[in-house]
Amino acid sequence: MTEGKSKEYLRHLAHQCMFDCSDDELDEIQEEFVILEKQMELLDQVDTTNVEPMVYPFEMETSFLREDEVVNVLSEEDALKNAAKTKNGHVLVPKVVR
Template identity: 50%
Template sequence: MKAITKEVLKDAASRLMFDMSDEQYDTLEKEFEIIIKQMKLIGEIPDVDNVEPMTFPFDVTTDFLREDEVTEPLTKSDALKNAKDVLDGQIKLPKVVG
């Protein structure tokens, strides 16, 4: 696995279009160190190759499917309430492709 260094975190932050202070990067780096140590511990559990990953706490299935019926959607103003910038009823973003 890729080592989590300050450079990796900075690169990830830049891809997600935000930045932090050096102090915050230090804190985050340390937190990752702890998480990775814990993961290593889990990785040391023997004989798990043939164990199926467990996604659900119980081994159950359902047969429920939603009928294809429409309910009232949000009003346009509610749908756009969280958007910082709106133009022509659409959410306006900084340009995301070149």
């Protein structure tokens, strides 16, 4: 196994992401990684000679966004009236990051 698929490497990555993984979970991740590698090898076999790189997946850009129209605007007072604590037009919440 390469380092990228080793159980210790995966455990290290999980730790960096603040995840705890059991040995069974790491075994499952290793198996999925092998499947993913095989799928990537299949993509490597696709002949892309003379295929122009794409920035957008469709020939014509599709955007169905509506115009941004201001309607039903709440006043600051109405928006903040149910907040437990406010200060200078902002909702005060307890600190969640140490």
